[in-house]
Amino acid sequence: MPRSRRSRRTLTVIVLVVLSLSLISLDQNSRTHSLTSGVKSVANDVYSPLRQGVLDVISPIGDFFAGAFNYGSVQSQNERLERTIGELRAAQLEQGFERNQLRDITALENLPFLQSLPTVTAQTQDEYSSNFTATITLDKGRADGVDVGYPVVGAGGLVGHVIQSFHHTSVVQLVTDGQSKVDVTFGNGNQFLGIVDGQGPSSSMTADLVPPHTPLKKGEPMFTSGLDAASYPPGIPVATARTFHTSAGASQETIDVDPAADLSQLAYVDVVQWVPST
């Protein structure tokens, strides 16, 4: 190969690598992050309708094949759902009185609870777009009142929080993501504290910083603590204890937990317009 061609090739690659590193630097620097965020925001505004158009075209085809192959399971799922609806109706009637009592007590105690916070209902456009992050993309963005840091709830508990907000879309980091950490409280009178850590999309979550031999029971619910400067309002179900033990000489209890929210059912979620008190 001629030397000039090899030199040009090397130069091209060096230029592209330097360009990539510059873009990464711009994105990582807090002062220039808004620049890359703005570019992504514009790109998402163009990309989202395009992607939705493609989905609208291919979804009926996929649904047809899925329906044909899974007719039996769809039918049994439908029966299960009907039974669940019946049970929920009954439970709703029973809980009406208790709910009124809880509302009164909460008002007396002046505790913030989720029902009093404004929310934005959003539809999930995209799930796990990358193999390396546990995220979902919502069809609501800054223009709809969704901003970075807002908690997202749905499917029975805390889903995560908004990490990127564009004009008409936003990206939510799920509680199972390896970067997610949620301050929680649990036990009688919520006297115990801990941190629920995500371990990646395909691994179970753990509850950390819980003192050894803390009394727990299987299925013990854990709620957002709402302590000073917490990232979430108090009282949102985060996880339930699955397994727990204290190893000899350990400084904390080893607890594996399951998300309280059913993260496989995230078609619609609520974004809570709540910012931490500073």
Next chain:
Amino acid sequence: MLRVALVILVVLMVQQTVMVALRIGGAHPDLLWLLPITAALLDGPETGAIVGFWAGLSFDLVLPTPFGLSALVGCVLGYAVGSLTAAADPRAGWIKPVAAVAGSIGADMLFAVLGAILGQSQMVQVDFLSLFLVVGISSAVLVLPVNRLMRWALAEEGHRRSLVSAQSESRAW
């Protein structure tokens, strides 16, 4: 360049609409890396690096991972595949699947490690066995249609690896 841009857009759309739904063991196929791999196999390391950079940048616009990371990995991948396969016979049947499997897995490893260095520690906490199996097997299968698309795109400007005649390559297909 217009055809290359079109191919990148088509592959991006297929990835974000069809491939993300095919999750097995927490991982889904990744078409992004096949673009620089096929470009490098067809036209050498320089084209591989250029296609890898632009394909990565396009994916960076819609992924929640650090902006520029896919562009960097795509560029390095294209260059590496083009350089390592330069001496191989491009008509050999094994070269595309082997390059696709090795390149995709290598790119995912590099992507995860660089992401962790940039503070995204969760990127090295994924189940790598599932990831490599899903990405490796799907890449070996999907490299053929992506290679066809890339061949069509690069034919626009007379790009072709000089040692491969159009006739002999079409026989290989």
